[in-house]
Amino acid sequence: MAQKKLLAELGRVVALGGMMAPFAIAAAHADTVVKIGFSSPLSGPQAHYGKDNENATRMAIDDINAKGLVVGGQKIKFELVSEDDQADPRIGTQAAQRLVDAGVKAVIGHFNSGVSIPASRIYSEAGIPQLSVSTNPAYTQQGYKTTFRLVGSDSQIGGSLGQFAVKTLKATRIVAIDDRTAYGQGIADEFVKAVTANGGKVARREFTTDKATDFTSILTAVKAINPEVIFYGGADAQAAPMAKQLKRLGLKARLMGGDMMNTPTFIQLAGADAAGHYSAVAGGVLTARPAGKAFETRYKARFHQDVVLLGPQFYDGVMLVAEAMKQAGSVEPAKYLPKLAAIRYSGVTADFAFAPNGNLLKAPVTLSEVKNNAWQVQAVVN
Numbered sequence: 001m002a003q004k005k006l007l008a009e010l011g012r013v014v015a016l017g018g019m020m021a022p023f024a025i026a027a028a029h030a031d032t033v034v035k036i037g038f039s040s041p042l043s044g045p046q047a048h049y050g051k052d053n054e055n056a057t058r059m060a061i062d063d064i065n066a067k068g069l070v071v072g073g074q075k076i077k078f079e080l081v082s083e084d085d086q087a088d089p090r091i092g093t094q095a096a097q098r099l100v101d102a103g104v105k106a107v108i109g110h111f112n113s114g115v116s117i118p119a120s121r122i123y124s125e126a127g128i129p130q131l132s133v134s135t136n137p138a139y140t141q142q143g144y145k146t147t148f149r150l151v152g153s154d155s156q157i158g159g160s161l162g163q164f165a166v167k168t169l170k171a172t173r174i175v176a177i178d179d180r181t182a183y184g185q186g187i188a189d190e191f192v193k194a195v196t197a198n199g200g201k202v203a204r205r206e207f208t209t210d211k212a213t214d215f216t217s218i219l220t221a222v223k224a225i226n227p228e229v230i231f232y233g234g235a236d237a238q239a240a241p242m243a244k245q246l247k248r249l250g251l252k253a254r255l256m257g258g259d260m261m262n263t264p265t266f267i268q269l270a271g272a273d274a275a276g277h278y279s280a281v282a283g284g285v286l287t288a289r290p291a292g293k294a295f296e297t298r299y300k301a302r303f304h305q306d307v308v309l310l311g312p313q314f315y316d317g318v319m320l321v322a323e324a325m326k327q328a329g330s331v332e333p334a335k336y337l338p339k340l341a342a343i344r345y346s347g348v349t350a351d352f353a354f355a356p357n358g359n360l361l362k363a364p365v366t367l368s369e370v371k372n373n374a375w376q377v378q379a380v381v382n
Contacts, residue, residue: 031077034331036061036318037104037128039095039119040111042084045211045237048265048308049111053133054082055303056311057108060318069322072329078318085119087112087210096122104128105331108317111310113139113154114182120147127333129340131317133310135259135282136186140358145337148320148354150313151282152363154187157258160365160381161231161280162194165256171228174202175253177218177242178233179210187258188233203227210234213241219249227253235260240269247273254278262368262375263309274370278378283349284364285377286312295348316347 038057040050061078069076081102083095092115099107100122106129110116113136123130124144132139132147135154140147165171174195178188192202203225206218219242222230230246230253232239239261246253255277262279270277286292286307295315299307321336323345328336345352353361364382368375 031075033077033079035079035081035102035104036321037081037099037102037107039083039085039092039099039107039109041087044086046087046235052308052311053109053111053314056299056315057318059299059302060315064318064322071325071331076331085110085115087115089114089118093118093122100126100128105333106131106321108314110134112181112183113186117182120144129321129333129337131320133313136182148340148358149360150317151310151360152365153359154190156363156365157280157282158187158190159194160367161256162191163198164367165229166195166198166200169229169254172200173225173227174200174229174231175204175206175222175225175227176202176231177206177208179238180207181210183260184210184233188231191231210238212238215242215245219245219251223249223251227251229254229256231256232261233258236263236266236269240266243270243277244273259309264306267370267373276370278367278369279375281366281368282363283313283366284380285366286349289348291348312349316349316352319347320345320352
């Protein structure tokens with residue numbers, strides 16, 4: 001009797017094992033989910049930059065998942081973990097810690113230098129690579145092995161604009177204004193250095209905030225100088241009303257700014273008063289590269305809007321991480337980080353290779369002027 005019961009139990013175990021086998025096989029072939037962190041301002045006055053960055057990041061992840069990523073023989077599925085840093089350093093460090101706690105294997109972001117710089121310490125301590133478009137030189141001067149810059153720095157952007165103001169526009173009366181953020185002050189500092197290095201002189205330096213929209217007092221104060229060029233280190237939401245107030249006060253100065261001014265939003269907000277003003281972007285002309293042109297077409301078709309600014313670089317950031325993981329045969333940051341540091345990769349925005357400090361090598365800068373209600377390229381400086 002006992003023997004019959006034992007045989008019956010064994011039969012049930014065998015049957016159950018047979019039923020579970022398909023599940024075991026399915027589990028063995030299931031994709032390994034790898035979390036990719038992202039952060040930018042997704043609310044507030046700079047949300048249009050952040051949404052553009054998030055769109056492009058999501059597009060890259062979808063492209064990779066659709067194609068199928070295999071790392072070390074294992075199928076990998078990327079999953080986006082997105083955080084709104086509101087362009088605020090305090091909120092940004094909190095967002096960075098949440099991304100680390102979520103177990104992300106890489107972070108694409110942040111957008112603002114003032115956020116990226118303090119957040120970079122958190123990622124460094126966690127050993128997580130951070131790929132950012134932040135341009136303040138300090139971002140890659142901290143000695144962290146985890147920081148990578150996907151564009152040129154303020155030294156290149158501000159430097160190109162300073163040289164252009166003196167050598168091309170022949171300006172002798174120059175004013176510099178910045179919004180006191182790490183980005184705005186940093187790029188204005190580099191502009192002033194370049195003006196001086198090229199034999200020019202900045203007659204006056206003024207400051208505002210990244211929340212201001214009324215610059216009447218500052219512009220009235222500099223009117224006596226009759227400036228030919230006014231450089232503004234800050235975002236499009238401030239540069240646009242500044243352009244309008246220049247016109248209203250009768251100032252004939254050309255307004256100049258960095259990449260955060262080079263947006264459709266600046267032209268929309270400034271209207272006809274946007275004409276004749278200049279900006280420089282850390283990067284080449286997107287449509288000059290076949291992959292960049294294809295990206296722009298697909299982006300417009302999917303999101304029903306133009307690329308705002310640096311979304312394509314966020315796309316490339318995800319692709320760089322995927323390529324480094326493939327080369328390392330591992331999704332673990334400690335394993336793929338050396339491959340990322342030594343990578344050579346042709347992206348939609350640039351041919352990527354990094355200096356030992358994480359700066360992008362051979363980073364171009366594109367100078368543009370508003371003509372016929374659009375930003376039109378005037379020069380590309382390599």
